[in-house]
Amino acid sequence: MPNIQLSLNDSEHTILTAAAAKQGIPVVDYIRSRIFDEENEFTTAYAETLRRVEALPPGTKFNLKALFGTDWTMSRGTKLTLGKAFYDMVSGGAVTTAEARGKDSSNIMQYVRI
Template identity: 30%
Template sequence: MPVVKLTLSDAYYEKLSAMAKTKNKSIQDFIRDTIYEENTIFTPEEAVKRAHDGRFSDGHNFSLPDVYGDDWTIKRGIAGVFGKKFFNYVVDNDVDIEFVSMDKYERRAMYRLKEASRNG
């Protein structure tokens, strides 16, 4: 995968960072989405919405690929970046999802709906 580097002044970096933050995106995702006008389903907000669709209300653990099912089409490296972003989102926001552990291969984070969301 090609890497593109961009040099910005401190002021432009702060402005770009703020613009990305208002869209709740990384700078990389913000630039990609802005330039190519692409919207992706692979956002923490979309993953939370899908996790709460009723499939996991029985208390079973799930991973991000479980949440997306057949829609899980992202490649391994990018999936790791998205996984870290989702983990941070779950930890930093009250979304009634909790991290449980890593799977048996230590490659995928496992989550479950918090008790409050299962009973509410």
């Protein structure tokens, strides 16, 4: 897969991270959405993840696969990217509606709705 590197000054980085945070998505996906001016599979799945988590009652334990149930049909790459991005956003404090609880015996990250 090709890789593109972008260098920003401090001001540009601040603006970019604030814009991504405002939309509640990781910076890389914000950039991708701005370049291609469309939602991709990941952006749609990430927004749906946030919506579903917010709909859970506080205290509910979940993992992403269970959260989606029979809708867990996106590509394997999107599932992996979604898992990493959601964990990063939860552990980084950008997603305040969930808390990571560690991986289960199947190596699947578990969360609780807070």
